Amino acid sequence: MVVRSIARGLFTLAIFAVLSVAHAADRKQILGIFYEGCENLCEGFKAGIKESGFATDITIIDLEQDKSRIPAAVAKAREMPADLVLTFGTSGTLGVIGTLDDVGNPAYLTEIPVVFTIVADPFGTRIAKSFEGSGRANVAGTFNRVPEAINIEIVRQYDPNFNKLGLLYNSNERNSAIKAAELKKIAPTLGVELVALEIDPGNDGVPDVARIAERMAELREQGVRWLYVGSSSFLNTNGELFTKTAVENGIAVVSPYEPLVREHHAMLSIAARLEDVGRLAALQALKILRDGAIPGDLPILQATDFAYVVNMEVAKKLGRYPPFAFLQVAEAVNN
Structure with a gap:
């Protein structure tokens, strides 16, 4: 009986370990790459993801306005590997995904979904093609500026x-x-x-x-x-x-x-309030990770308040x- 109890206990532990690994595998990994830190927008993004009930782990990299750190951040996204990357700021976004002319360039992320935020002019910088869509399969974004x-x-x-x-x-x-x-x-x-x-x-x-x-x-x-x-x-x-x-x-x-x-x-x-912009970015991320949308098929989500x-x-x-x-x-x- 003691042997059976021990065996049953070991079997239960084994099942728990397998389920734990499976549960961890189900959690999506999001990497935030921010050019100048992450405060209100970051909190809005995290709140939007948390309130959805969708299982994710969010890791943040602060570039501290140092463009030389971008290649390491890109390498980190591939090493994790990240299921989605969130970028903040024009300089950081350009460093991570380049322009429309850089599709296929291995120096930039073209294989991992990316949602950009706080880009003053995504079209003038050629980060995106139009409000109807970014023009590249792995990129979606938000727009927060008043004309x-x-x-x-x-x-x-x-x-x-x-x-x-x-x-x-x-x-x-x-x-x-x-x-x-x-x-x-x-x-x-x-x-x-x-x-x-x-x-x-x-x-x-x-x-x-x-x-x-x-x-x-x-x-x-x-x-x-x-x-x-x-x-x-x-x-x-x-x-x-x-x-x-x-x-x-x-x-x-x-x-x-x-x-x-x-x-x-x-x-x-x-x-637009930065927390609200973060929540818009969370909506884009959820459409991609939870609902299976192709980032490039999504319109650039615009702040309206x-x-x-x-x-x-x-x-x-x-x-x-x-x-x-x-x-x-x-x-x-x-x-």
Whole structure:
């Protein structure tokens, strides 16, 4: 009887081990590759996956704005192997999947499903073909931006005397350079003079933060009172210094990054909440991993809800209080 009990116990343990291995094999592996860290969007993505009840393990790699780390991240995705890769930011996404011209290039992921997020212009960068589909079998994505013409018109509604817009851009970030070119093209059609300054000309690496104060002083001298953050991981990461220096120079910052208003000294934000964008990315991932959709067959999922946020403390310092009608639709915050 003792022998039978031991045998039965060993058999039960063996079955448990097999089931455990099978259960682990059923869990999908997601690798997040982020150019500048993962906070609200990451939490939204994780929440969306968790609430679905779909079994996954999520691993995060933070590139810390260092493009030299991208090949190792790509190798990690293949080594795991990842069932899906989530990318954050234009530079990181380009490093992981390249452009439409790089399909089949072994330096990029073409065999693993990828969902991109926070890409300022996926079509101008040739990351994707159109909103109808990415144009490549393994790539799906999200889009979170408000059109630049609308951002300019919103500033005009806030300040009827607005006619000059400042812009700092980093040519080492593809998204930042593309947004600068786009604004240079549309600003004159909207009756706005654009003063666009490169943050650190001639520097092929991460710009010197000391250049921020220098460029801000140049903008002030040229009569700029409103500054738009087109798209820049560098400025977003150095948000405290960037926005504080702007206020010191009498310049109001309009940002597509809501945390620059809530946590720093930007005055106005018109943006999709990052947590909501993360949930959109989770929907794309679930369609691929759970429902069996081919990434390239999915439309680029667009954010439809945008929040207007005004930093009232900054508005007070600059003496630019929002009009009453604006406050009817905007959220006022103090920090």
